[in-house]
Amino acid sequence: MSTPSIPRSVLVVGGGAAGNAATILLRRAGIAVDLIEAKDDWNATAGSGITLQGNALRVLRELGVWEQVERSGYGFDAVGITAPDGTVLHVSEDLRTGGDELPATVGMQRPRLQRILIDAVRAGGATVRLGVRAESLDQDDTGVSVRFSDGTEGRYDLVIAADGLGSATRAAIGVTDRPEPTGMAIWRVAAPRPTGLTRTDLAYGGPAYIAGYCPTGESTLYAYVVEANRDRTTIPAHSYADEMRSLAKHYGGHWPEITAHITDPAQVNYTWFDRMLVEGSWHRGRVVLVGDAAHCCPPTLAQGAAQSMEDAWVLSQMLSATDTWDDALFQAYYERRVARVRPVVEASVQIGQWQLDGARDADVPGLMGRTMTMLRELP
Template sequence: MAAVQKVGIVGAGAAGLTAAILLADAGIEVEILEKAAEPQTLGSGITLQGNALRILRQLGVWEQVEAKGYAFSTLGLRTPDPAGTVIAVLEDIRTGGDDLPATLGMYRPDLTAILRERALQAGARITFGKMVTGIEDDGDSVTVGTSDGGSSRYDLLIGADGLHSAVRNAIGIEVEPQPTGMGIWRAFVERPEDVVRTDLTYGGPCFIAGYCPTGPDSIYAYLVEKAQERKHEDGPRIMTELAAAYGGPWNQIRTNLNHSARINYTWFTTHLVEGPWNRGRAVIIGDAAHSCPPTVAQGAAMAFEDAAVLAEVLISADHVTETLWKEFTDRRLERATAVVKASVQLGQWMLDGVRDANVPGLMNSLSTMLKEPA
């Protein structure tokens, strides 16, 4: 018998839905509390590395994801010149195994919809419009209060509620995301015919100019700059001005950066809970426990892995004990820490203008680690 019979999950994103699927498949009663009033249908693109695809295959949704997204296994490097000259096309390490692509890009709401439907099919319940206002842990169960005046009792609570986690705050973990000094413009636009992988351009007016195909007809393009105050309504103009220095596919991308394009601007942030992610019978995973700049595109993969490992230890144990939490911590903390530190380091090298940094060495050691299942 599993260590728990009824689990509450706060947050209907990648981490929460993954945990819900695996626990419900094992016959555990699962309820997801989501603060949004309804499923979100707008968003940008997401880059999924091979180790994320490995978990999606475990969930039984890989074929659906592959059909909706755009898979590739190379990485292009271009120069910041009018031609956007390609200087290298590199075979990427397939961190999910040789039978999966190295990378897949897709529209984030499509991914969430696939996972949400799979969770419902597994028997999980999703309740929208539920904002957590309080958590009480009596040692044997957790009672969650919500903004509508209701409360629910669970054997265990999983906080998968993102960067500004209400669960993290409620259980007394005083760690908050901090800016790293970089900001990113993202635009979801039509795919130029010659965009068949992620290409990165370092230099020019931005630290990085890049894009990722997300489907047969779409990409998300991004420009990374020094963090500053920006207005979203200025996005089309600012992105067009910054992108003027980049050629190749950027020539077509620029023409699509009009006021109908979906453009947003955010600062890179990072945080890491350096120790057990649980307090009693409440635990945080995914962006609630750790976050980092998307410089190695591992945010979603880490969320999937957290959820999969947590579900595994809960299903295989007979009781919720310190031994269970130690196993979870031992399997996740070091791996997540390595990803966070590498992501921040890559960004700091760019901020500091370091030209002789051993980027290939860092990326190779990280990918080698991630190729081993979590």
């Protein structure tokens, strides 16, 4: 006769890609999960678009939402390199890092992906509380007592910190790492998709380091231009559309049609590129970091969401495979993940640094190819 599993309870802090993925998978394993998210709207309207490589799609398939993602996004298998005037210089087939049965890449409207994950969290039976933060964590050998911003309290076997780049949970448990700017920044906007635009194209040169776009549906895309970062306090929000348009107007091909739609500053997003990799371990006691709370990198390889969701997948597998949740397990999670995350962070930063340095002999295709080949392996 098998010994019944010990009932377990987990608090997930943060309802982004990593937190939602962990919640879905842990609930499927029969673990009780409370999810708290500081934002009242559960990030349901934030962001313009997202590029999901095959290894991200592989996790989404594990979450049971691949068919919805496939219907809602736009899949493609190639990337083009163009001159600033729009002349196509090279088209390469992307590696299918999620396996041959999944596209190399799917572009999606970010709010649509979030809605799909929210619905899956709800369907899994987790307890969800929005507009709530964890104000204090009091640990002992058997669990974590948490006091919440709404005055309530809870007791959990484990807390998963999925609260992003500025993770308050990371700071609360004494991890001092913070995101550091790489020197670049990106302007992003959603726009209608021009006829004939069926893949990502990247233009190097001109007034920006990169000007690119990604189809996100039958009639939509998101476009972006990358420049040296500037003091955000000197850029008034009402000028965001003007700022992005002033860069984008120098690019040809599909860009004139895209640029004509960059008119509403409220729809334009401006963020710096950051890097971080927490070293040594991603836990303190029974609080474990996942996703951007543990690592972040520039989007030069489009691996941010993929690596975050892989964290959640791996940790959930390890938690559901044993009743012994201890330092050895959490350290094994870190060692398994850091071996994969580190080369992604380093390659993403290196690609940007080569551009900042104006390196003419940089082997960007080689570095990208080696990294993506590694990502084809299961995490």
